[in-house]
Amino acid sequence: MQFASFAYLAYLALVTMVYFALPWQHTRTVWLLVASLAFYYALSAGWTIALVAVIVLGYILGLIISATPTNSNRRRVITGAGVTLIVAVLAFFKYAKLTAPLMQLGLVSALGDSSFSTLHLILPIGMSFWTFMTISYLVDVSKGTTEVERNPLRYALFVGFFPHVTAGPIARASQLMPQLKTKRVFSYELMRSGLWLMGWGFVKKLLVADPLGKFVDLVYGHPRLFGAHDNGLVLLLATVGFAIQIYCDFSGYTDIVRGSARILGFDLLPNFNRPYFSRSVKEFWQRWHMSLMGWLKVYVYFPLGGSRVPTWRRYLNIFIVFAVSGIWHGAGLSFLVWGLLNAFYQVFGEVSAPLRARVRAALRVDTSAWWYRVFQSLVTFGLISIAWVFFRAGSIQEALYIVPRMFMPTFAGVSSKALAGLKMPREQALLTVIAILVVFAVDALSTRINLAAFVRKQPLPIRWAGYLAAIFIITVFGYYGPAYDVAGFAYFRF
């Protein structure tokens, strides 16, 4: 079941109606858990067993850890062993492609059966997210910052809650568990606000991310065809397209799931805060995938010493955090390079800060001027986009082919066959460009104007006409349905 589908809307409506119709908190928890597991089963079928296994493991480990004396070595050892076990499970699935030959070799030796075929493991949907939630829960219980959850159903719901089970946001027990314990009351305002958020998510996903994805997939699938004769305008456009696609895809997904949770009365963590308006790479990473970066900060960066260490060590910590982030995103070396490149940007930014300040002073640049802020945002967007090439290209060789050609943007030499292959109708291309402009305009204005509040102030006929027009635009012009290969959300694979 895709989030961007009528089936999901029908499912959400059913879950919501039954949830608020049930009178007791316990039955509501059971209902949400059943609905969540059914949702996951519909997405991932057999891998539901992996989710249940990790839930059971986390629950038991949490009880064991809480039973040990606070601050004891025993607690630390058990926590460490538990975290290692969870990480090992994640690594086993995540890096199966890399480890499969070794595993095969081991199995052949052990079983003496040379016909044993290569293991074909795929990562269960959302595993990176629910394993990270489990780790943070265990560490928090160990530190005493979170109470152990003794109700197995509530704990299972904390990990497997359907809005976040596939791709986050990565919830923390201290933030979500209290919400699961208290009875949610149906609120018309929350429902309206949740639907509004979901609608905005659908705009980003169906009107921007998926049509752009078709273009990006085509170009990145054949970069040498489009970058022939060292000309790379199409490569440049595809890279910028991917930067916008991944933002609209992931933030669109986040809006849909946060909106869904809000309808049920739950508040999930935000993941994005207008990241492409950041004025530095450091700021970008404070505003992009905030639940993951917050997790890495608390559970990786701080334990390494954070900022309370010598400068060189702090720089090393930044590299370690972003290396972990890169590895978390994928098994390929290109993901590691993507992470390290982002770390390099930040370290270089800090090291070069005094020099840049002197240059600005010499040139008498007004750093508060609007054009300078735009300039900084564009430079940041450019640097992030270059890093995205490593993220998207699939291999370092392909990325190294693409990056230099992006700076030679001319159409000359690109084969007409390649251009014809783009196959995006002119109307669709125009519509996508308009949708991109709308998304970024709303992002830009969101600090000054609360669009939702503005709409709420309008008379009912105007408001409803606006809502219906939005529904019309999304359902008619959106990229979905049997005519297209309906794209899943990009972050499901992590």
Added chain:
Amino acid sequence: MNTNAESPRHRIARLLKVIVFSSLVVGLVVATGAVLKPIRGGNSFAGPWESFRSQPRDSLDVMVFGTSHAFTSIDPSEVWRTAGVPTFVLAGPTQRLQTTRYYVDEALKTQHPDVIGLEMVAFTYAPDRYDSRFHLMNVGYMPPSVNRFKAGLFATPWGERTGALVDLWAYHDRWKELTPGDYDIVEKQKGYEYLRGWIPLVGGNKKPKSVADTTPREAAEATLTPAGVHNLKALRVIARECDRRDIQLVLMLTPTSPPAGYSPALGAGYRALSAEFDNVHLLDLSQPDAVPGLSYRDDFFDGGHPSHTGAQKTSRVFAHYLVTEFNLADRRGDAAYATWNDDAKKRDAYVAEVERKARAKKK
């Protein structure tokens, strides 16, 4: 975030607003889907439902269901001319029996035929044989009804159900190619009622070209294949419904090339059903000599389907079979069927026009 004390009156007002707004959304989705849905008149694949709805209640003595083999082979006008038996073909391309059973249920809401002919090629379809495009047509062009809902839900694979149930989902990308005719949602699917579900195939590849290709396939022992076992459930539902309504059910095959390719499956299905029901009959027109004068060289549009000339010859044999086997009345003198003769003439003009266009295209 959950403090929310509202008066009962306020709550009712809000509930009403939700209901009204939801109704508007549903109306918008349905109306937009109706506009975007491609025009498929009575001369198109899966397009005969509007023609069927225009038939007077309880006016049809024979109905034929099945796949493209049915709607290309049985010409109701020819059956009328030969025997005066009012016939309608309500079939869809690559239509599975799981869908056909809902076609039968829906058709029997307004018609009570004496005989139902069930063309049986779909009895050989494996469970995983599924053509998304054709299935969306077959289900999506059924009239809005409980049976359409059931076909969309129970005869459709999981991932395709939304498209089968919601036209907007299936056709929203047509916004780039809409014509003025698309906006006439009341009339756009009408037309060609006089064909009564038959689609004449003109021109084509005229396969097979050699006599060897017309050799009947060796008939395997007529036992149920796994596909047959899978499809028997839907077949049994149709037979039970016919039995309940006192309708004679003819399990049939129309001419195919090579001949008799599906005969073993037909035999197996017949044997399985005839043990349970008294109203089941067998008609295999795919046997080499079943349709006198049928040329495997000239009367086929392609390897599987007869051309309009082949359909004419097949329909005559089918008409004779109906009269001989079931003693159906000749309605040609009945005033209630006065339009059928005119419709047969319109059908001739239509076929002539299609032939003319095919010739022009060939030149």
